[in-house]
Amino acid sequence: MASDSSKLWSVFSLGAALGAAALAKKALNTSWKAATGKNPPANPADPDVDVWEAVAWATVSGTFVAIARMMATRKAANYYAKSTGHLPPGLQKDNQDASAPTPKT
Numbered sequence: 820m821a822s823d824s825s826k827l828w829s830v831f832s833l834g835a836a837l838g839a840a841a842l843a844k845k846a847l848n849t850s851w852k853a854a855t856g857k858n859p860p861a862n863p864a865d866p867d868v869d870v871w872e873a874v875a876w877a878t879v880s881g882t883f884v885a886i887a888r889m890m891a892t893r894k895a896a897n898y899y900a901k902s903t904g905h906l907p908p909g910l911q912k913d914n915q916d917a918s919a920p921t922p923k924t
Contacts, residue, residue, distance in 0.1 A: 824903070824907075824908055831895055831907075832892050832895050834895075835891040835892055835894065835895035836888040836891055836892055838891065839887040840887060840888055843886075847859070847879065847880050847883055847884075851876070859880070860873055860876050863876050863877050
């Protein structure tokens with residue numbers, strides 16, 4: 820049963836993260852175009868893209884997408900917990916890695 824729960828959470832969290840990333844990218848592209856008047860760089864590593872534009876795009880897009888994914892995963896974990904009565908596998912508060920050293924008191 821724990822394996823089924825783990826698989827369900829994996830699929831559920833992946834879907835939430837991918838959906839959030841797609842929405843974030845769409846919002847970023849629209850915002851970038853509104854702010855700069857041009858499309859965001861298709862490939863910031865392209866030497867023809869101004870280095871500061873590439874750095875700005877990488878910083879803004881990376882941060883925004885990561886935050887959107889994290890927020891979606893948190894929301895999905897909250898929904899999962901309300902539906903099942905417990906946090907998803909790997910997110911339980913008392914879940915400790917057996918290979919990790921125990922803290923000294």
